[in-house]
Amino acid sequence: MHIMLDRDLCQGHGTCGEEAPEVFELDAEGNLVVKQPEPPESQREAVKRAVKYCPTGALTLQE
Amino acid sequence: MAEAVLDRHTGGSAPPVLSGSLPLLGHLLQLRNAPIDLFWRLRRECGEIGELNFAGNRVVLLTGEEAQEAFFRAEEEQLDQAAAYPFMKPVFGRGVVFDATPEQRRQAMKNQSLRDKFMRGHAEVIAAETERMMDPLGDEGELDLLDFFAELTIYTSSACLIGKGFREELTPEYYRVFYDLEKGTDALAYVNPSLPLPVFRARDRARKRLVELLTDVFARRAGVEGENRELFDILLTLRDQSGAPRYDVDVITGMFISMMFAGHHTTSGTAAWTLIELLRHPDVATAVVNELDEIYADGRDVSYQALREIPALEAAVKESLRLHPPLILLMRKVMKSFEYKQWTVPAGKLVGVSPAVSNRLPECFPEPERYDPDRYAEGHEADRRLFAWIPFGAGRHRCVGAAFAMMQLKAIFSTLLRSYTFELAQPPESYQNDHSKMVVQLRQPCRARYRRRAP
Numbered sequence: 001m002h003i004m005l006d007r008d009l010c011q012g013h014g015t016c017g018e019e020a021p022e023v024f025e026l027d028a029e030g031n032l033v034v035k036q037p038e039p040p041e042s043q044r045e046a047v048k049r050a051v052k053y054c055p056t057g058a059l060t061l062q063e
Numbered sequence: 064m065a066e067a068v069l070d071r072h073t074g075g076s077a078p079p080v081l082s083g084s085l086p087l088l089g090h091l092l093q094l095r096n097a098p099i100d101l102f103w104r105l106r107r108e109c110g111e112i113g114e115l116n117f118a119g120n121r122v123v124l125l126t127g128e129e130a131q132e133a134f135f136r137a138e139e140e141q142l143d144q145a146a147a148y149p150f151m152k153p154v155f156g157r158g159v160v161f162d163a164t165p166e167q168r169r170q171a172m173k174n175q176s177l178r179d180k181f182m183r184g185h186a187e188v189i190a191a192e193t194e195r196m197m198d199p200l201g202d203e204g205e206l207d208l209l210d211f212f213a214e215l216t217i218y219t220s221s222a223c224l225i226g227k228g229f230r231e232e233l234t235p236e237y238y239r240v241f242y243d244l245e246k247g248t249d250a251l252a253y254v255n256p257s258l259p260l261p262v263f264r265a266r267d268r269a270r271k272r273l274v275e276l277l278t279d280v281f282a283r284r285a286g287v288e289g290e291n292r293e294l295f296d297i298l299l300t301l302r303d304q305s306g307a308p309r310y311d312v313d314v315i316t317g318m319f320i321s322m323m324f325a326g327h328h329t330t331s332g333t334a335a336w337t338l339i340e341l342l343r344h345p346d347v348a349t350a351v352v353n354e355l356d357e358i359y360a361d362g363r364d365v366s367y368q369a370l371r372e373i374p375a376l377e378a379a380v381k382e383s384l385r386l387h388p389p390l391i392l393l394m395r396k397v398m399k400s401f402e403y404k405q406w407t408v409p410a411g412k413l414v415g416v417s418p419a420v421s422n423r424l425p426e427c428f429p430e431p432e433r434y435d436p437d438r439y440a441e442g443h444e445a446d447r448r449l450f451a452w453i454p455f456g457a458g459r460h461r462c463v464g465a466a467f468a469m470m471q472l473k474a475i476f477s478t479l480l481r482s483y484t485f486e487l488a489q490p491p492e493s494y495q496n497d498h499s500k501m502v503v504q505l506r507q508p509c510r511a512r513y514r515r516r517a518p
Contacts, residue, residue, distance in 0.1 A: 008135075008136050008458055008459065009449070009457070009458060009459075009461070011459070011461065011463055013463075013466060015466070055465055055466040056461055056465075057447060057449045
C-alpha cells in the first residue's frame with residue numbers, strides 16, 4: 001500500500017490528518033507531510049477514508 | 064513523431080480566433096447574451112483551443128479534459144488569477160486584492176475558519192440560521208427561491224466566516240445590497256467598469272450604502288470588549304506607526320464584501336437549483352427525503368450529520384452543480400507565455416476554462432443533459448474526474464470553500480426538507496439562470512410553494 005500525493009492539488013485542508021493522524025500531518029506552514037508513505041496494514045481503513053474525503057482529490061492509494 | 068511533439072507542448076502556433084468578432088467589441092455582445100452558446104460554438108469551430116475577444120481583451124478558451132488539466136496545473140508564476148477579473152475591482156474597492164496567492168491561501172487556511180476542525184461549529188450555526196428563516200414561513204405559502212436562499216446565505220456566511228455578533232447586526236437589506244453588487248458584474252466592465260450604465264450605478268450605490276450600514280454597525284459595536292470582539296472590531300482599532308487608524312470603514316467594507324462574495328451567490332444559487340431539480344424529479348426527491356427521515360430518526364443533530372455522508376442528498380447537490388455551475392468562466396492572466404501542444408499563448412492575454420461546457424462534455428458525462436444523481440454512486444464517482452467535473456474549479460485555485468459549501472448545503476436541506484414539502488409554483492422549464500452578468504443568478508420570478516410536514 002503506497003500513498004501518492006499530487007502537490008498541484010493539495011490545499012492543506014487537513015482532512016486526511018483528521019482521518020489518519022498517524023499517517024498525515026500539516027506542518028507549521030500548513031503543508032501536508034505524509035509521515036508514512038507506505039503505511040502499515042493497520043492503517044488501511046483510516047487511509048482509505050483520508051483518500052475518500054480529501055476535498056481536492058490530491059491523494060491516491062496504490063496497492 | 065506527432066505524439067512526441069504533442070507530449071512536449073512545444074508551442075509555436077497561435078490559437079485560432081473564433082469567427083464573428085465585431086470591430087472594437089469583439090465577441091462581447093455574444094458573451095452578454097448567451098455566453099454558454101458562445102463557448103460551445105468555439106469548441107465546435109476551433110476545437111480544444113480558440114481565441115475570443117472581449118472588447119480588446121483576448122481570452123483563449125481551453126475546453127476538454129486534457130486542455131483543462133494543462134490550465135489547472137499551470138504554475139502561479141505562469142497563469143495568474145488575480146489580474147483576470149476587472150469587473151470585480153469596483154465591487155471590492157481600494158485596498159482589497161481579488162485573490163490571495165496559493166502561499167497566502169495556505170497560510171490563511173492554517174488557522175482559519177475553513178479548516179476541517181471548525182466545521183462542526185459551522186454546521187450547528189447553519190442549521191440554526193435555517194430554522195430562523197423558517198420561523199416566519201407558517202404552515203404553507205409561497206416563496207421566491209432567490210430571495211429566500213440569498214438572505215439565508217448572507218446570515219450563514221457572516222456568522223461562520225466573520226462572527227456571530229456581527230451577524231446579529233445584519234438585516235434583510237444586506238442581501239438586497241449584495242444582489243446589486245452581484246448584478247454589477249456586467250461583462251461591459253471589459254470595456255470600462257465605470258460606464259454610465261444603470262447596473263454600474265446601482266453597484267456603486269450599493270457599495271456606498273454598505274459603507275453607511277457598516278459605519279453604524281461599528282458605532283454600535285464600539286463598546287464591545289474582551290472575548291466578544293470580532294475580526295472587524297479588532298481591525299478597526301489597529302494603528303499604523305504614526306498612530307492613525309490602519310483601516311477605515313471603506314476598506315473594511317471591501318474586506319467584508321470579499322470575504323462574503325465567493326460563498327454567497329454560489330451557495331445561494333446551488334441551494335435553489337438543488338431544490339428546483341429535486342422538484343423536477345420527484346423520484347429523486349422522494350429518495351432524498353426518505354434518506355433524511357431515516358438518518359435523523361434517532362434524533363441526532365444536524366451538526367453531527369452534516370459532516371458525514373448523506374449519499375442521496377450529496378449526489379443530488381453534485382448533479383445540480385454539474386448542470387448549473389455558479390461560475391461559467393474561470394480565467395487567468397498569462398504572465399509567462401503558456402504552451403499547450405503546438406500552441407502558444409503569449410504573456411498579456413487571458414486564458415479561460417468554462418465549467419458550464421466542461422460539466423456537459425459528452426465524452427466525460429454520458430447523456431450530459433440528463434439530471435442523474437446515480438453518476439455519483441459508488442464505483443461511478445463522476446465528481447472524481449478532477450479536470451472535467453469542475454463546478455469548483457481544480458488544482459491550486461480550486462474553491463477553498465468547497466467542503467464548507469457541501470457541508471452547508473447538507474445542513475440547510477437536512478433542516479428544510481424534514482420540516483417542509485415543496486412544489487414548483489411555475490412550469491418546470493421556466494426556471495432559468497440569468498447569464499447577462501458574470502455572476503450568474505436565477506432569473507426572477509423563481510417561486511415555489513411549501514407546506515409544513517405532519518410531525
